[in-house]
Amino acid sequence: MLQVQEQALFEWQVLTYEIPQALEFIEKNGHKFLEATPQEVEDLRYELDIHHCGDNPRDPSETIYKVPWNKAPISDQDIVLHHGFCYIRASEIKRVLPSLYYSHMLNARNNDIYEIVDNTALDEDQTIILRSSLVMALERKHLSTNRLKFNMDKIASEIWMFPPCFRLIHDHLNDVHHLKHFSRMQYYDILHGVNADCAKVERYMYSQFVEQGRVPLKKYGSYKYFIEHRFGKRGSCIEYSTPDCRVYAQTVKNQGECNGCPFSKNSAIDIEELGAKLTEWNCPDDGRFFSNFI
Template sequence: MLFSGRRKKFGTSIQTELYVQPLQFYGQPPLENISLSEFETFAVDRLKLLKTVENLGVSYVKQSEQYSKKLDSELKTLNFPYRSEVDDRKLPGGPSESEKRRKDHISHFILRLAYCQTEDLRRWFIQQEVDLFRYRFNGLLSKQKLEFLHKNNLQYDAISLKEKKELKEKLVSSTYAISGITVEDQDFYKVPFQDALDLVRTRKVYLKEGYAYIPHQDIVTIVLNDFRTRLSKALALTARSLPAVHSDERLQPLLNHLSHAYLGQDYSIQKNVGKISLEQIDSLSGKSFPLCMRQLHQALRENHHLRHGGRMQYGLFLKGIGLSLEQALQFWRSEFIRGKVDGDKFDKAYAYSIRHMFGKEGKRTDYTPYSCMKVILSNPPSQGDYHGCPFRHSDPELLKQKLQVFKVSPSGIVQIMELVKGMHYQLACQKYFELTHNVEDTPFSLSHPNQYFSESQKLLGGGGGGKELKREVDASQRSQENSSSRGFSAAQEAADSEHEAEMTKDLNAFFEDV
């Protein structure tokens, strides 16, 4: 993969200019050749890192000891820069600090391409990158922070000890969390007041002759505002270049899937076929179905029909939890004929699509149950539809009513709605899991409806599928842990999407709803 044709010029100066600093504003794009394999690996590792940043941001107080410890561990595991005092020496068996900074740089720009496509994606990407930047900036030494400011034309010089002593009384009385004892050990930066409006507005700094005196711990506020502004503008510019990028048939499928890539277990592998009986579905829907599938099941039972989007989302979920083809045909047929569809019409218009879903028709592809990101980002529901993510697509008041009906406590509803307001839809679903299962701090990061079901069954002792189902789920997860260490294949995801598009094309006649 060639980012630009000026590889030689870039290669000679990259170590001495771009990667000499432990942190950057990502103003200079990468200009070197990388392979598609490295392109994919870097992108997926950064996506994993940003997902961790999001999860930690709502589970712990940002910059707290637990938050920092867990994020530091993730940075270390994924080979990103994680400690400012580490020099450029290569540790035994691992990449050098310069190689980590190169990965950090390139991976950021790859995800820019993937996450500039919509407003929701840009907003999510900016928030996670800002939180990551804050953590890493706070980890810099004082000297490194000053070097960073100067390198990025943020001319904020620390005031001299003499000036600090002269202004000591003013600094103590006007600056938050500064005492007469600590002021002499604290660096203060003299900043034009218009660059520190957030701190001025909250009256946290001393103002004099058009300048704000910013304490060391608050300079990050100024830098973050600058970083956010630059990144927002850069994403807007990147979005304009997308048509040229999408013309590259190698990159288009990779970028399209990175924005809603699923990095967990492959639930298309039918190891649990036949472990769920039709008689158990109603009971399981109330105990172990995520809200999106519980909503679809309820709508199907009440209306005896689901439109195409709902049938695809719910049908593949049922397949993933162990419903066999024969059971699926029986389940959908018995429900539809209770409505306005007679047996002959079902056999002609719907049975083929169910067999296709199980890989028995058309290209005979084992179609994958939808991940959370796919449910959230693709095919939004319209009037009369019941698919999609309730936390993303429901009116807030209707969502509150639904949660009340499902016996979620008032305080729990407040917590969920706060996450929804912050657009943390998967975390809202995870909170729903915790509240409905009476657990705290679940040890997993929710990213798939079928994962929700599996974790619920494990917690409930395998009820609904018995111990045999529980053993199958555990074995499947162990297998996935081994495979995930070898990396995620976006190319395979692209192939799945192509198969799904072909499936939809082949079945238009069957999926038309009157």
């Protein structure tokens, strides 16, 4: 609660800043956003005009800043997203400050978690819970240590460390050697969230789809594209995050899709079988309530 109050106070303070004050504050805290080149502004002129929110026409001489997409909390109608950057008018730049503050607080909290991991001996049950809680943290930070990077080559032996939803999708993949589009995106997002290597994920999916004869080689190119796209390597180069599991549960609509959630009405597991399944996976009784939030 105190952190929420501090953030609200910070937002109230910085929104009173003038543009020079906001830019000075950003630079003092180790950030320096590039200005868009005249050619970029010209190429995006139409989009910038559409996204201009104001009664008067957009000032063509106003400086446009390129802010990495993950540092811009501004709603879609106020920005232009292009090649991984948000093109933000100088008059709106101070609205980036609350996001930088939140990122700083989040990284400080995650660093505390990593320090606990490095200095605490965990049993397998504790590791299951910890791995699940780190999915959201790992998506926001490229770790310098290999200790918390998931090795795709060991997925068969380390699948026990993943949350139930991922394990059920993985079981389905191994059973039929194919996943429908939405299920694949969820599978890639979770692997990206635990810092798996994109190239190794692609090789693994090739072995499942093509080598098992479920996807013709000539069609595999589109499958490979979406793997690289979810990892921020292709297209708009956005690194997709691992959303709250409720996002997956609420958006599964197509027949044959599998969101893996054992608590969802879309799950293939009957509720009577759920306890036995979690016991088979060695999920501790006192930790099973975490599964609702993984």
